[in-house]
Amino acid sequence: MATICGLSIREYCEKAEQFHGGHLAPGMVIAGFMVELARRNIPEGTLFEVICETASCIPDAVQILTPCTIGNQWMKIIDVGRYAMTFYDKYTGEGVRVNLDAEKMKDYPAIAEWHLKLKPKREQDTEALISAILEAGEDILAACRIQVTPEFLGKRQKTVGICPVCKESFRSSEGTICPACKNSVLPYVSAPAKAESGR
Amino acid sequence: MATICGLSIREYCEKAEQFHGGHLAPGMVIAGFMVELARRNIPEGTLFEVICETASCIPDAVQILTPCTIGNQWMKIIDVGRYAMTFYDKYTGEGVRVNLDAEKMKDYPAIAEWHLKLKPKREQDTEALISAILEAGEDILAACRIQVTPEFLGKRQKTVGICPVCKESFRSSEGTICPACKNSVLPYVSAPAKAESGR
Numbered sequence: 001m002a003t004i005c006g007l008s009i010r011e012y013c014e015k016a017e018q019f020h021g022g023h024l025a026p027g028m029v030i031a032g033f034m035v036e037l038a039r040r041n042i043p044e045g046t047l048f049e050v051i052c053e054t055a056s057c058i059p060d061a062v063q064i065l066t067p068c069t070i071g072n073q074w075m076k077i078i079d080v081g082r083y084a085m086t087f088y089d090k091y092t093g094e095g096v097r098v099n100l101d102a103e104k105m106k107d108y109p110a111i112a113e114w115h116l117k118l119k120p121k122r123e124q125d126t127e128a129l130i131s132a133i134l135e136a137g138e139d140i141l142a143a144c145r146i147q148v149t150p151e152f153l154g155k156r157q158k159t160v161g162i163c164p165v166c167k168e169s170f171r172s173s174e175g176t177i178c179p180a181c182k183n184s185v186l187p188y189v190s191a192p193a194k195a196e197s198g199r
Numbered sequence: 200m201a202t203i204c205g206l207s208i209r210e211y212c213e214k215a216e217q218f219h220g221g222h223l224a225p226g227m228v229i230a231g232f233m234v235e236l237a238r239r240n241i242p243e244g245t246l247f248e249v250i251c252e253t254a255s256c257i258p259d260a261v262q263i264l265t266p267c268t269i270g271n272q273w274m275k276i277i278d279v280g281r282y283a284m285t286f287y288d289k290y291t292g293e294g295v296r297v298n299l300d301a302e303k304m305k306d307y308p309a310i311a312e313w314h315l316k317l318k319p320k321r322e323q324d325t326e327a328l329i330s331a332i333l334e335a336g337e338d339i340l341a342a343c344r345i346q347v348t349p350e351f352l353g354k355r356q357k358t359v360g361i362c363p364v365c366k367e368s369f370r371s372s373e374g375t376i377c378p379a380c381k382n383s384v385l386p387y388v389s390a391p392a393k394a395e396s397g398r
Contacts, residue, residue: 021266021273028270051386053379054370060270063262067220070269070276071227071259074220077269078386080379081357081369086387097387102361102368115368117359152386158280160316162301169301169315170280171253180252180279187250187277187351188285188296 002137004032005039005065009134012065020060026114026126027057029133030083030140034058034098035065037138038087041096041145046089050075051148053084053099083115086146093148101142108136201336203231204238204264208333211264219259225313225325228332229282229339230260233297236337237286238265240295240344245288249274250347252283252298282314285345292347300341307335 004012012032017024042048050068052059055077059070062085068074074090088095105112110132113119158171163178170178180186203211211231216223241247249267251258254276258269261284267273273289287294304311309331312318357370362377369377379385 019262020268021271025271031270053385055269055272056370057270060268063218063268063270069219069259069262070254071230071256071262072220072224073254078384080377080382080384081371082362082365082367082377082379083369084367093388099367102366105368115359116361147388149386149388160314162315163281166281167301168281168283168298169304170282171255172280178279178281180281183279185277185279186252187348189292189346189348 004036007065015064016061019064020057024130025057026111026129026133027083028061029130030100030111031058031061031085032065033138034085034100034141035061037141037143038085038096038098039066041098041143042087042089047091048074048087048095049090051086051088052077053080053082053086055079056083058083058085086148088146088148090153093150093153095146095148096143097146098141098143101140104140104142108132108140111136111140203235206264214263215260218263219256223329224256225310225328225332226256226282227260228329229299229310230257230284231264232337233257233284233299233340234260234264236340236342237284237295237297240297240342241286241288246290247273247286247294248289250285250287251276252279252281252285254278255282257282257284285347287345287347289352292349292352294345294347295342296345297340297342300339303339303341307331307339310335310339 002009013024016028016032020028050062052062059075059077062075063069084097084099086095086097110129114124114129156173158173160171161176163170163181165177165181172179201208212223215227215231219227249261251261258274258276261274262268283296283298285294285296309328313323313328355372357372359370360375362369362380364376364380371378
């Protein structure tokens with residue numbers, strides 16, 4: 001009987017549904033198999049970190065099944081839109097990359113139709129899709145050894161300071177004005193009003 | 200007795216420690232109070248989404264205490280290095296931004312010393328720091344009403360395709376070659392070797 005990082009498939013699906021906002025996304029089921037495959041290819045006891053190549057679904061499977069989270073920064077997202085994740089030794093950079101294999105997916109038309117958006121969403125049979133994903137398991141995945149570059153492994157030095165514009169503290173490697181004030185990257189309309197902070 | 204989204208402080212700290220990799224980071228405790236303050240300022244029943252202004256700690260508190268995760272993309276990170284989060288109505292964009300207030304933090308020297316890295320890490324008394332954070336609670340936070348821009352609220356259309364270079368499927372709004380192949384943004388040394396995928 002297949003397991004996902006020591007959990008039964010059912011246990012994993014329940015956890016995935018609960019953490020991911022109350023809905024069992026098909027991508028979360030695939031991502032569970034990806035994490036299991038990646039972990040099996042990392043030697044027991046390795047202190048590993050993770051790179052996700054998309055923000056969609058797979059970071060949640062990593063966060064449920066490993067100690068790596070976005071907030072502790074043992075998991076990083078470099079969003080290039082590919083359904084792939086890399087687990088690597090945090091000291092040596094040796095690791096394994098697991099991805100959804102477009103060629104292998106052809107053997108499972110229901111999965112390909114969903115993933116490649118070949119069918120309108122309203123025509124999709126989610127139950128049949130989840131069944132196909134459970135049947136496929138690791139058959140639609142590929143794995144290869146990978147070496148993460150030394151520059152990526154080192155900790156980047158960041159300064160901490162108070163921004164002279166917004167008066168807030170910030171951490172950055174980009175100078176004395178915080179990136180929010182310098183680059184106006186936040187999607188806020190200006191002139192914020194004070195909210196109630198008292199209990 | 201103060202609570203954090205319906206949990207006792209102790210219950211929250213246990214969850215935070217477990218999710219965040221087995222260590223109760225001081226930033227996770229502050230972030231718990233931030234989520235509580237933000238949620239109190241959003242009308243009950245609002246379907247909300249979250250923007251975190253740093254990847255450090257606070258996204259994990261959001262993921263523990265709300266249905267918003269990085270993988271379901273109801274939480275987004277725009278990393279400008281500021282210790283701040285915005286909760287907003289996903290349809291109207293009306294929301295509240297909560298941040299660590301550098302001015303108010305001056306009343307709690309142990310917190311300021313830690314947050315602004317004024318003291319070498321080895322000289323820090325983590326237990327005293329956590330106590331100071333629990334004592335301060337929301338006193339070191341500021342909250343203001345904010346309006347998220349309409350452009351940010353809409354779903355960005357992404358195409359799904361097979362990249363002609365890597366032969367993998369990808370989702371992007373950037374054309375027919377995947378961003379990984381086009382921009383070489385991934386920190387991998389080339390020439391990957393096949394890993395074992397069989398059980």
